[in-house]
Amino acid sequence: MNYKILNFTVFGDVRGSLISLESNKSVPFEIKRVYCIYGTNPEQDRGKHSHKELEQIVVCLNGSCSFVLDDGKKRAILTLDRPDVGLYIGKNIWREMKNFSEKCVIMVLASEYYDEKEYIRDYGEFLKCLES
Numbered sequence: 001m002n003y004k005i006l007n008f009t010v011f012g013d014v015r016g017s018l019i020s021l022e023s024n025k026s027v028p029f030e031i032k033r034v035y036c037i038y039g040t041n042p043e044q045d046r047g048k049h050s051h052k053e054l055e056q057i058v059v060c061l062n063g064s065c066s067f068v069l070d071d072g073k074k075r076a077i078l079t080l081d082r083p084d085v086g087l088y089i090g091k092n093i094w095r096e097m098k099n100f101s102e103k104c105v106i107m108v109l110a111s112e113y114y115d116e117k118e119y120i121r122d123y124g125e126f127l128k129c130l131e132s
């Protein structure tokens with residue numbers, strides 16, 4: 001499946017920790033957009049879509065949440081709970097976000113500007129697109 005766990009280099013000392021993310025270096029694409037999700041509700045799942053071209057890296061900066069990834073054949077469930085780990089999600093992966101902890105903060109680095117036309121928000125359509 002087209003996803004990867006990225007372990008970022010942490011510069012840590014008695015003052016705390018620092019992580020630096022750079023386009024085409026620790027991040028395997030040119031970053032065109034950054035967005036954050038916060039104020040989530042453990043009862044309310046998010047995501048439930050795929051992207052035709054978009055690549056993303058998801059980092060859980062605080063708290064934790066689960067990602068369900070699906071390529072039409074297999075499903076993987078991952079928990080993100082630390083800021084020095086990124087979840088790379090390639091194109092044509094259905095994703096669902098669940099089990100948001102209290103004060104969960106998610107940062108997403110994206111390879112393209114926001115474009116609603118590029119989303120597939122229907123699971124049946126997602127499966128159909130994989131065949132073509």
Ligand code: TYD
Binds near residue numbers: 047
């Ligand atoms: P949505 O796709 O439902 O969030 P998620 O699937 O990550 O839970 O997006 C919520 C709203 O935010 C929707 O109206 C689209 C808008 N939006 C933008 O305007 N720009 C963006 O970069 C993103 C990710 C969403």
